[in-house]
Amino acid sequence: MNDHSEQGILNQSMEKAKYYPYTGGVVLGIETSCDETGIALYHGQRGLLAHTVYSQTELHSRYGGVVPELASRDHVRKTLPLIHALLDEAGLPASAIGGVAYTVGPGLVGALLVGAAVGRSLAWAWQVPAIGVHHMEGHLLAPMLEDNPPRLPFVALLVSGGHTLLVQVAEIGHYRILGESVDDAVGEAFDKAAKLLGLGYPGGPALARLAEQGDPQRFHFPRPMTDRPGLDFSFSGLKTHTLNTRQAIGASPQNDADIARAFEEAVVDTLLIKCRRALRHTGYRGLIISGGVGANRRLRARLSAMGAAEAIDVYYPRPVWCTDNGAMIAYAGYRRLLAGQQDEPIIQARPRWSLEELPAI
Numbered sequence: 001m002n003d004h005s006e007q008g009i010l011n012q013s014m015e016k017a018k019y020y021p022y023t024g025g026v027v028l029g030i031e032t033s034c035d036e037t038g039i040a041l042y043h044g045q046r047g048l049l050a051h052t053v054y055s056q057t058e059l060h061s062r063y064g065g066v067v068p069e070l071a072s073r074d075h076v077r078k079t080l081p082l083i084h085a086l087l088d089e090a091g092l093p094a095s096a097i098g099g100v101a102y103t104v105g106p107g108l109v110g111a112l113l114v115g116a117a118v119g120r121s122l123a124w125a126w127q128v129p130a131i132g133v134h135h136m137e138g139h140l141l142a143p144m145l146e147d148n149p150p151r152l153p154f155v156a157l158l159v160s161g162g163h164t165l166l167v168q169v170a171e172i173g174h175y176r177i178l179g180e181s182v183d184d185a186v187g188e189a190f191d192k193a194a195k196l197l198g199l200g201y202p203g204g205p206a207l208a209r210l211a212e213q214g215d216p217q218r219f220h221f222p223r224p225m226t227d228r229p230g231l232d233f234s235f236s237g238l239k240t241h242t243l244n245t246r247q248a249i250g251a252s253p254q255n256d257a258d259i260a261r262a263f264e265e266a267v268v269d270t271l272l273i274k275c276r277r278a279l280r281h282t283g284y285r286g287l288i289i290s291g292g293v294g295a296n297r298r299l300r301a302r303l304s305a306m307g308a309a310e311a312i313d314v315y316y317p318r319p320v321w322c323t324d325n326g327a328m329i330a331y332a333g334y335r336r337l338l339a340g341q342q343d344e345p346i347i348q349a350r351p352r353w354s355l356e357e358l359p360a361i
């Protein structure tokens with residue numbers, strides 16, 4: 001019931017002023033959950049207008065991994081200038097922005113807060129709605145940016161530095177986690193194995209490059225948790241296996257390449273076995289792969305071959321949209337803004353947040 005007292009009317013109008021409807025227009029996407037500052041401009045009819053990613057790799061490489069405080073500070077330095085530069089590049093005035101989307105979680109809390117503070121404040125100043133996006137929903141929707149978007153329903157294999165998830169996607173916004181890693185995420189396992197082989201940070205792409213020179217027949221690493229039913233993963237044992245093998249045979253360029261190849265084969269095979277299981281379990285005939293490790297060439301080739309042999313439609317975004325980027329956040333935000341969703345005008349981060357908690361679209 002409406003309160004017609006002076007205070008009541010004031011409260012109601014303040015409440016209303018907190019929210020602005022999404023009336024179309026370009027969505028600005030901001031990704032700052034880890035060590036990449038990703039910015040993008042997405043329009044419902046015209047698609048992706050512009051995007052840019054600034055990687056902090058160089059900043060963290062001398063420490064062998066991401067230093068959270070340095071990551072936050074660099075996002076503070078980069079986010080606003082990158083937004084200005086991207087608007088200039090696209091030839092758009094700020095008034096073209098109809099909504100702002102930023103990654104609100106999961107991720108590093110300080111890094112997330114930078115994107116949330118910048119995104120929320122710009123939306124407030126521009127009087128447009130803002131929405132906090134789930135980073136893994138961004139990865140999950142990234143294949144939708146491609147010309148041949150996946151058809152629903154599908155199984156999603158999301159493989160990043162922080163997560164390994166098999167998700168049943170009946171519709172956008174409605175996610176059921178079928179399996180996840182009980183220890184290291186697959187990207188983390190790549191990074192740690194790479195470190196053991198003396199490769200720099202980030203290790204995943206470096207290990208994959210080294211594996212190209214390796215002999216696939218020389219070592220056979222275990223395929224963890226494939227000998228029992230279920231869709232969960234465990235990758236920390238492969239790291240130990242990497243270390244033990246290297247200690248046993250000694251380091252040399254060829255030994256290291258052979259170990260890298262055995263590691264990569266084991267990871268790819270394990271992911272493939274579990275994807276196949278998830279497809280059988282759901283009866284779905286579509287599979288999408290996304291997240292940083294989704295850029296791995298051997299994984300893409302093996303899953304595509306499985307799809308061709310078993311009449312499964314396999315989709316993955318181009319490599320730059322597998323790794324962290326602003327485009328996927330702009331797109332996920334656009335879908336939710338279009339559905340009438342938006343966030344309160346408060347600046348918050350959700351460093352731990354399950355995909356299953358998301359509201360339907």
Ligand code: KG4
Binds near residue numbers: 160161162203291295
């Ligand atoms: O999705 P992402 O960019 O960031 C997170 O959300 O974590 O994923 C980064 C992870 C890192 O662990 C990186 O080593 C791994 O993805 N990665 C790869 C490849 N490219 C990136 N792993 C294996 N092969 C690659 N080509």
Ligand code: ZN
Binds near residue numbers: 292323
């Ligand atoms: Zn990611």
